Amino acid sequence: MAKLLPSFFLLTLFAAFSLSSAEIRTSSVRSDWRPIIPFDEFGFTHKGRLELNVFKISFSQQPGPDPDLSRVGFFLCTRDSWIHVVQELEDREIGCALKSDLVKRVYTFDQLKDSDNFSTVFHESDADQYTLLFANCLQPLRVSMDVKSVMYNLEGNDRRDYLSAGKTILPRIYFVFSLAYIVLVALWISVLYKKRLTVFRIHFFMLAVLVLKTLNLLCEAEDKSYIKRTGSAHGWDVLFYIFSFLKGVTLFTLIVLIGTGWSFLKPFLADKEKKVLMIVIPLQVVANIAQVVIDETGPFGHDWVTWKQVFLLVDVVCCCAVLFPIVWSIKNLREAARTDGKAAVNLMKLTLFRQYYIVVICYIYFTRVVVYALETITSYRYLWTSVVAAELATLAFYVFTGYKFKPEAHNPYFVLDDEEEEAAAEQLKLEDEFEL
The missing domain is CATH 1.20.1070 (Rhopdopsin 7-helix transmembrane proteins)
Known part of the structure; x- marks a missing residue:
């Protein structure tokens, strides 16, 4: 419960403010221990896309000899769904946000095998406002990585629109x-x-x-x-x-x-x-x-x-x-x-x-x-x-x-x-x- 409060406070505050733009965003994470890290927010139409490229992935302070990396990864979640996810975590119905049926898993680190980078394209057909988040449910695991996220909607002849659905005009x-x-x-x-x-x-x-x-x-x-x-x-x-x-x-x-x-x-x-x-x-x-x-x-x-x-x-x-x-x-x-x-x-x-x-x-x-x-x-x-x-x-x-x-x-x-x-x-x- 104590571990949930900082992330819940952060996401509650984050949900109250919209980012000024939804451009291509590059972020660097260094030895980060936080269980939840929000990256970007975007309003998808029925033809939404997320291109996620992550490089130079490394871990420090491993929680054990054989960690379950399926509990570490990226997911999309709406604001309304996140409230229910937090409730599930508090009631111990799930042990990790990535295990909730209310989130959309984009990529979990058990798919990395021996690589230190990955690229994936996620197709979003359910129109809504989503937040891209990273979950680290293996405390005290610390993660370092470079993240490039690209969110856009397809219009007309598959022309990309990088502005959120509510800001395109x-x-x-x-x-x-x-x-x-x-x-x-x-x-x-x-x-x-x-x-x-x-x-x-x-x-x-x-x-x-x-x-x-x-x-x-x-x-x-x-x-x-x-x-x-x-x-x-x-x-x-x-x-x-x-x-x-x-x-x-x-x-x-x-x-x-x-x-x-x-x-x-x-x-x-x-x-x-x-x-x-x-x-x-x-x-x-x-x-x-x-x-x-x-x-x-x-x-x-x-x-x-x-x-x-x-x-x-x-x-x-x-x-x-x-x-x-x-x-x-x-x-x-x-x-x-x-x-x-x-x-x-x-x-x-x-x-x-x-x-x-x-x-x-x-x-x-x-x-x-x-x-x-x-x-x-x-x-x-x-x-x-x-x-x-x-x-x-x-x-x-x-x-x-x-x-x-x-x-x-x-x-x-x-x-x-x-x-x-x-x-x-x-x-x-x-x-x-x-x-x-």
């Missing part, structure tokens, strides 16, 4: 969204040109964020397109990581700058606001490094769970950090309004920043919680819907930010007449009476 989705952002970039440039007399520095920064998001989507579309056709990204993943990093850093920086009122209400940043930027940017660097490690190593690595947790923690910290400047701005202007009658104007101006604060919270909650929940509960065939939901939310957030903070000579949020100022003062008085 992702190249088109990313390309369509990149076109939408190209339109936004052109529209924003037009606005900046027409309103060039009222343009602030923040507006050019917003243009840079849009451009980086566009390039990020284009690279991701090409990345997924090459993986779909060839099983490899051919270098497009490097560009994707670069633009993803720049997009993430600039987006969080933009939220901080807008939240502090920089370039709108004041031309400078306070020390504590600078500290927020100094925290957010390095954390984004860590988050992007963690993301690269997760994508490149896959779940078979010893530190995969740790890196996954680091990425989630850093992402949450970044999301919380960008909210502080907005809260500080609201608090400072509210306090100033109580001591300075003219400051009632600033309180009225802050209406926009209150709205923005709510929108930022909704955006973070939706993209971090709702999208994750959607990906978890959605059938493997419709995993692309979580991507569409996240990109639609991001697009709506960008449009809202641009519309509310566009350059305008008589923006009602920044210019108030006497009647509006009196209304603001009256509103402040009512709020004070309500608090008392």
Whole structure:
């Protein structure tokens, strides 16, 4: 039972997250003692294939003079089936996951004979989401090997599709969204040109964020397109990581700058606001490094769970950090309004920043919680819907930010007449009476 818990925890966590891509994956295992090692996950259609090539197989710490190597090998298992397999192991109905009727054995090491490598092609006709796993039921046997796994579905004239069944249309989705952002970039440039007399520095920064998001989507579309056709990204993943990093850093920086009122209400940043930027940017660097490690190593690595947790923690910290400047701005202007009658104007101006604060919270909650929940509960065939939901939310957030903070000579949020100022003062008085 104690031996089952680490593997059960690992697979439970692994099942909660989908890998970013289903490309041809090469993995190296060195003196690994784990009873269960997950390698890859893929959504098969009725014409699915798994090509498994394993080289340089060696053992250390043999459990006995004549070990039963049929208890060591690779198998495929669905998420639902694995829950029942674990139950069988706990109830001692079976002594090894490879002996369960609920798994599909791909290759067991008793077939090795005197060889230290093997190659096999497994045909999968039952459409479902499968995880490729390695079982080692001969403790304390340690295994070393180089594993190359290739998963794909056959389409049309037996053309290979290396993307999972639920992600095969992702190249088109990313390309369509990149076109939408190209339109936004052109529209924003037009606005900046027409309103060039009222343009602030923040507006050019917003243009840079849009451009980086566009390039990020284009690279991701090409990345997924090459993986779909060839099983490899051919270098497009490097560009994707670069633009993803720049997009993430600039987006969080933009939220901080807008939240502090920089370039709108004041031309400078306070020390504590600078500290927020100094925290957010390095954390984004860590988050992007963690993301690269997760994508490149896959779940078979010893530190995969740790890196996954680091990425989630850093992402949450970044999301919380960008909210502080907005809260500080609201608090400072509210306090100033109580001591300075003219400051009632600033309180009225802050209406926009209150709205923005709510929108930022909704955006973070939706993209971090709702999208994750959607990906978890959605059938493997419709995993692309979580991507569409996240990109639609991001697009709506960008449009809202641009519309509310566009350059305008008589923006009602920044210019108030006497009647509006009196209304603001009256509103402040009512709020004070309500608090008392």
